[in-house]
Amino acid sequence: MEKASSLWLLFSTSLLSCTTNQARLTVSPSSSQFFKGDFVSLSCEEDDSSAGWSLRRNTSRDTGAECGDEWGRSAGSSCNISYIDPLDSGVYWCESREGPISNMVNLTVTGGSVILQSPVLPVMEGDDVTLLCKTKTTPSNLPAAFYKDGSLIRKQPTGHMTIQHVSRSDEGLYKCDIISGHGESPSSWITVTGKPTNTTLAHEPSSPHLVSRVFLHLVVFCPYFISTLLMVSLYRWRVTGSDLIPVVTAPPTQARERLAEDCDDIVGVITEHHF
Numbered sequence: 001m002e003k004a005s006s007l008w009l010l011f012s013t014s015l016l017s018c019t020t021n022q023a024r025l026t027v028s029p030s031s032s033q034f035f036k037g038d039f040v041s042l043s044c045e046e047d048d049s050s051a052g053w054s055l056r057r058n059t060s061r062d063t064g065a066e067c068g069d070e071w072g073r074s075a076g077s078s079c080n081i082s083y084i085d086p087l088d089s090g091v092y093w094c095e096s097r098e099g100p101i102s103n104m105v106n107l108t109v110t111g112g113s114v115i116l117q118s119p120v121l122p123v124m125e126g127d128d129v130t131l132l133c134k135t136k137t138t139p140s141n142l143p144a145a146f147y148k149d150g151s152l153i154r155k156q157p158t159g160h161m162t163i164q165h166v167s168r169s170d171e172g173l174y175k176c177d178i179i180s181g182h183g184e185s186p187s188s189w190i191t192v193t194g195k196p197t198n199t200t201l202a203h204e205p206s207s208p209h210l211v212s213r214v215f216l217h218l219v220v221f222c223p224y225f226i227s228t229l230l231m232v233s234l235y236r237w238r239v240t241g242s243d244l245i246p247v248v249t250a251p252p253t254q255a256r257e258r259l260a261e262d263c264d265d266i267v268g269v270i271t272e273h274h275f
Helices: 002-016 208-240 252-274
Strands: 025-029 031-035 038-044 055-060 063-064 073-075 078-081 090-097 105-110 114-117 127-134 143-150 151-156 160-163 171-179 189-191
Touching: 025 090, 025 105, 025 114, 031 114, 073 160, 105 189, 127 143, 127 171, 143 160, 151 160
Parallel strands: 031 105
Antiparallel strands: 025 038, 038 078, 055 063, 055 090, 073 078, 090 105, 114 127, 127 160, 143 151, 143 171, 171 189
């Protein structure tokens, strides 16, 4: 009995392990740079709250420290930093107790008077991106110069610059400088990602490669599932004996026929619509 139960548990676990929980770390206000003393809130946007996501970070003063443990104040799936400090500069991420982690974000905190408000999350190819050169005490529309990888891009009289239809070539290290002498910002990296490709059957119903992969998985999975069920059923039937009611209520032959019919139906539908 224990052997059969363990076998079934192993099989179920192998199926569940094919799925992964995911979380996405967001920052509010949405920026990669902050002034000393700013309020910052970080949140784990979860697909599955049961995964137990927590916020962690690597900075110059701590490594892998969890929110609430010497930094930040935990509020459900969020973490609030009421007074952020240059020592809080570093890499932040969400991590579940099951192991997976989210995207990572790099936050820079300055004690200076100028920051560059730039996207904290990767930017998608084709989107427009606006960079803002911001001062702590004066209006954020002062003339500013913008730099990429140390080279001047352009000077803007209003203190903000828009990059239209970004591409991979726009990826790099950006900073800005208030021309009137307030100073320059720290540098922040802007990441550009490609547009997502449709990989699901619903999005690409006519893709022969995708359909063939689904067909192959069904062909491989159905016999394996049937044989595993039969093995478990027969083993438990032999152990319990004829005096006890078997755990599997349907005879092995009927179970096999039903599963085979289900697999045939699924394969038939896929074949009818895509081949």
